[in-house]
Amino acid sequence: MIENALVLDGISKRYGSVVAVDDVGLVVRQGARHAVIGPNGAGKSTLFALIAGTIRPSSGRVRLLGEDVTRLSDHQRARRGLAKTFQRSSVFGSMTLLQNVLLGAERRHGRPARVVGRHAKPAVEAAEAALERVGLLDRAHVRAGLLSHGERRQLEVALALAVEPQVLLFDEPTAGMSAAETARFVEVVGALPRDITVLIIEHDLDVVFTLADRVTVLHLGAVIADGPPDDIRASELVQQIYLGTPTGADLAHDDAEVSSR
Template sequence: MSALEAEALTRRFGGLTAVADVSLSIAVGELHAVIGPNGAGKSTLVNLLSGTLPPSSGRFRLGGQDVTGWPSWRLAQAGIGRSFQRTNVLREMSVFENVRLAAQAAGFAPGLWLRRAKRAAAPIEAARAALARVGLEREGIAGTLSHGELRLLEIAMALATHPRVLLLDEPLAGMGPEEGERVAALLKELARDHAVLLIEHDMDFVFAVADSMTVMVDGRVLEQGTPTAIRASDAVREAYLGTDA
């Protein structure tokens, strides 16, 4: 069964159609990249899948359950974790507190039948595990981190909510080669037990890590398939990748 399945998702803003009839399916263990030129509708698609925006039409299922129109907080509780195109951390707070608050805000704490102390400990344990997985130290203020470390912190914040699906919007933006290699290795590892949807403009990175791909142009799906098939597509080369791809 697909962890995430979108069927003909469409989003209109007045007379502008930002996303038109986009369908895709991602399973746990799969890293699916969505690529396309600026203005193709990629970030709007992530906003639809994360509940930040409601669709104008179409359906969206999570683990087989129809979650179309659910708000972002409810989708986070149901298993959607996301990072943003621009880092969304509280820079004046500690690294650990950013992740703990993410876990707590997503409602990860167990139900009321558990003792209060155990409920309070759950976000703390989730934060510790998430930071260990991305390789960040708990100490220090978030604002002192490098750009690459801030990206890792945001991924840790998503992981602390215990998601089944990770939506990552340009996690490599502004990174150098060494930091990019670190994130590439992390994403490959995360894709083993999550369904990962990745938006990224670094094509070398995308073709190195993706299992499957969707190419969007003008809000619509131009092509879907394996990285090999996408690279060989004349339509994709003409619309986006160029003749040297």
């Protein structure tokens, strides 16, 4: 069994003299709920793109489930078990929820994606199971354009789940959500089976400290801390650089607010 779902070894991304990601090493264990946090400009979104395969690193390696995928495209990584959601919604508003999820499910089951016509039974079953997992099966035939922002995010999770990923990436998934929508998202992700490894890049510390069993902190493109959530919460360096020097009691209070939502 592979112990590490994702390993970054000395990953850097440079744009001329600007270093967006600087020699990052990251290990995400199989079945983990791993979060990456950092202030604006820390390099989080660039790191996400490097992991997803939408941009190539200037140096370093990316290993997915034991395979070096550094030179592989995002589509090739997807076929090897990596799924992702982005900050901006990527659903088709004129299509129903089921039609949206079927696009991914049919590709996973070896059929060309289609909007109309007959769909393979395994793909339909996979799409319905994904919608049920995120709590949207009862709205399967509603047009996606009628969903709230939070529901669209839930649909994107269903889209990712329909391809039966082994590693699932979330890029700032709760941005723009209300407190109730955020709580629902946390519930959905928290209920995912442990055979799916989750890496979440997130600005909301309430979400991070509720979901994550390990946290990596970026600052100016480099890793400044990595460890269990309690250690990150207690780190003076993290408080100074990222958290605006709150006390540990303040962070504990923030964490408690999530539990009460």
